[in-house]
Amino acid sequence: MASHAKPTPPTGASTSSPEGEPGHFPASLLYQAAKLYYSEEATQAEVAAQLGTSRATVSRLLAEAKRRGIVRIEVIPPSDVEVGDLSDRLARALSLAKVVLSLPVPAPGPGRTTLDVMGGVLAPAVGRALSTAGLLAGDVLLVSSGRTVYEVAQYDLPPLPGVLVAPTVGGNDQPEAWYQTNEITRLVAARVAGRPNYLFAPALPGPDLYPSLRNDPSIQRVLDLWPQARCALMGVGAPPLMRSDIPRFVPTESTSLRAAVGDVCSRFYDRAGDPVEFDGSGRLIAVELEALRHIPVTIAVAIGAEKIDSIVAGARGGYFNQLVTDPATATAILTHLEKA
Known part of the structure; x- marks a missing residue:
């Protein structure tokens, strides 16, 4: 009968105890096992055969190699896990129900700005927020004016058939399209297959015009929708005295606005989230800040370093309970x- 030669013990291994003891393996043997298993993708059985030892010993060799730093394993989370962690941390920090993050906003090309490219990036994230708002036919969705909401409304949003879409503020006298609240209402309603409700009134009518507008049946019909709102989608304005683009009715020369760090629905607030009034603001045809606190789902959408204080103060005031940002x-x- 042919004799079977025993495998030659690997270099550096103990001949008296081929299985060895954890913590007593030579570094060269640990490296050899780790290289075969991790770099050359050999199975533990194949490593055992090449080293002339058992699979149990190979397992101990690999564990020891990790403990002694010969093998370093790095687990890199995918981008969606990183984003999920970031959104959860921000939601907790701002005491919000939810933060929905978009993909990173790409660098704008020549002759373009971030404002020109943000809509297509933010719209899918806004769509996810709207999809989970539980809106049914007949529910009221309020939309604010502003460049961010206007740009988002240029892109696809989830279907919400039968939802009543209404503006949060007057503004049919504003020259810029993104302050024309009826235009934004029309765009959003078309995107979600909703029913638009238009507010044919300036945001800040004069003292003589204001009473008659408030008593007009067509205007009152829209104002009556505000307390019924199930959801509001709003932009967040940067500090008013630092902006180059602001609705024409805002009296930027007003000293009271020096305390304002932002606005939602053309209602201004300070760093503590408290309302900031200005001369004539009692005639403003816009949803009251206090009313926003009673709407079940309030979604703010904003990006940019210039809006950090605006977002923080708006969340502190409780004017929105969800945030869409990048x-x-x-x-x-x-x-x-963290610095604060």
């Missing part, structure tokens, strides 16, 4: 809060 702004807000 990862860069989310990270900047968390850094700002």
Whole structure:
């Protein structure tokens, strides 16, 4: 009968105890096992055969190689996990029900600005927020004016058939399209297959015009929708005295606005989230800040370093309970809060 030669013990292994003891393996043997298993993708059985030992010993060799730093395993989370962690951290920091993050906003091309490219990036995230708002036919969705909501409304949003879409503020006398609240209402209603309700009134009518507008049946019909709102989608304005683009009716020369750090629905607030009034603001045809606190789902959408204080103060005031933003702004807000 042919004799079977025993495997030659690997170099450096103990001949008296081929299985060895954890913590007593030579570094060269640990490296050899790790290289075969991790770099050359051999199975543990194949490593055992090449080293002339058992699979149990190979398992101990690999474990020891990790403990001694010969093998370093890095687990890199996919981008959606990173984003999920960032959104959860920001939601907790701002005491919001939810933060929905978009993809990163790409660098704008020649002759373009971030404002020109943000709509297509933010719209899918806004769509996810709207999809989970539980809106049914006959529910009221309010939309604010502003460049961000206007740009988002240029892109696809989830179907919400039969939802009543109404503006949060007057503005049919404003020259810029993004302050024409009826135009934004029309765009959003078309995107979601909803029913638009138009507010044919300036945001800040004069003292003589204001009473008659408030008593007009067509205007009152829209104002009566505000307390019934199930959801509101709104932009967040940067500090008014730092903006180059602001609705014409805002009296930027007003000293009271020096305390304002932002606005939603053309209602201004300070760093503590308290309302900031200005001369004539009692005639403003816009949803009251207090009313926003009673709408079940209030979604703010905003990006940019210039809006960090605006977002933080708006969340502090309770004027929105969800935020749609991009990862860069989310990270900047968390850094700002940590420093504060």
